[in-house]
Amino acid sequence: MVELARLRAAIRAQRRLDIVYADAAGRRSRRVIWPVQIVFMDSAHVLAAWCELRQAFRTFRTDRILGAVEGARYPANRAELMRCLHGHLGLSARADC
Template structure:
């Protein structure tokens, strides 16, 4: 087994264990020496994996953290680069910074043969929008409300500039070609609605909404699918 394959296997073992695993146990599972395990743990930690533990006690991977896969097919590299470039074009400053950091980490673990794909990718995103309208309410506040699964009381202006107050259950943020939108359940309309983030003039966090965000997100995607199917087909 190559070293990259062994590191990937080591990460997969740690992902599936909730209790610390000793170097001796890992050495048996991977058919290597304990010394090799110690070196591999040090390498994973240096690459950013949140591995905790010590010799004689055992090692465990902290929940919520992961290391990007160490091996990608050419098409997987293309997909990742396309996605990161799309984020760099249409994301806000937080996501652009995260995209650049992710690319650095991915490049660090790619084999040299992937260099051609990095230098001359086959795919590219469409032309970027000339600019995105300014947001009064920062997207990070909207993201925080989504993660906390709390209601948002917003002041929203329509295309004519008329404002109204809404209480919404935020689900996701959409990044379109020339605008960003907040997809949410609207208590006033009793239905899913999208709100351009540049037209949200105020936002105040409220109590947690009932149910789980995963269920709300599933319902949102079903709603969007049905809405798309209801649209008349294009005619040549």
């Protein structure tokens, strides 16, 4: 499992992360993501990120992120990604992302 401090550092630095992720069944996959926000849920911490593979926002339980390698800075502005993420989640009226 990757420490939350490393994920927060990647968010602040606007760095891509190449992650190894395990789904609920234990199947592993690799993704390159642009981390945007950590959300604290009742039973888990969740990383909201733009997924380069899916070309969409996805959420990743932090306890299922098995490894992460920091990469180059992603090209988008984090504040703009946050607005788009909130629109995607229905938390704002933003629909042009």
